[in-house]
């Protein structure tokens with residue numbers, strides 16, 4: 001059994017519709033001949049994210065945008081992203097209750113299964129451990145282990161690219177400028193409250209605003 005396979009010029013990008021995944025989509029467009037976006041509908045309360053992902057996929061003129069469902073995560077509940085419960089900064093195990101256990105592990109495994117069908121070895125995700133809220137499935141160590149598990153379990157060499165992993169939010173804004181993602185960011189969604197225009201006060205809005213302020217760049221989402 002060999003794990004060696006030719007690297008193809010195709011990438012599957014996990015696209016949530018948020019700032020980070022949109023930046024990754026445009027990063028991938030510069031590096032791969034074909035880019036396929038994958039959005040997972042896991043029962044997130046804010047359906048506006050799914051609309052954002054579709055709008056941005058069209059804007060980016062990529063090869064395809066697929067939506068797969070993973071309703072089990074919503075059925076399990078317990079997270080402020082899937083249930084109507086208030087956000088708690090330190091709910092359990094030192095993590096905020098916006099943590100959805102297993103989410104990125106399942107997303108990337110599904111993405112790998114989809115990539116296999118496309119004859120693709122390259123996955124791209126916006127996980128970032130620099131500003132990370134304590135989510136253990138956003139750490140590079142976790143993704144290295146998952147990369148090995150997927151490559152072995154599918155006998156298909158798989159690379160998980162995480163271009164934002166070690167960038168600050170301000171550096172991510174500069175990267176978005178570099179790769180031409182600014183127009184698309186106007187349609188991205190970040191707010192935990194699911195509001196558009198964004199509420200400006202939830203932790204997600206504050207983190208996004210801090211990044212743009214530190215980068216000295218105006219957030220296209222806030223332009224009239």
Ligand SMILES: [Zn+2]
Pocket residue numbers: 190191192193194195198199200201202203204205
């Ligand atoms: Zn907000």
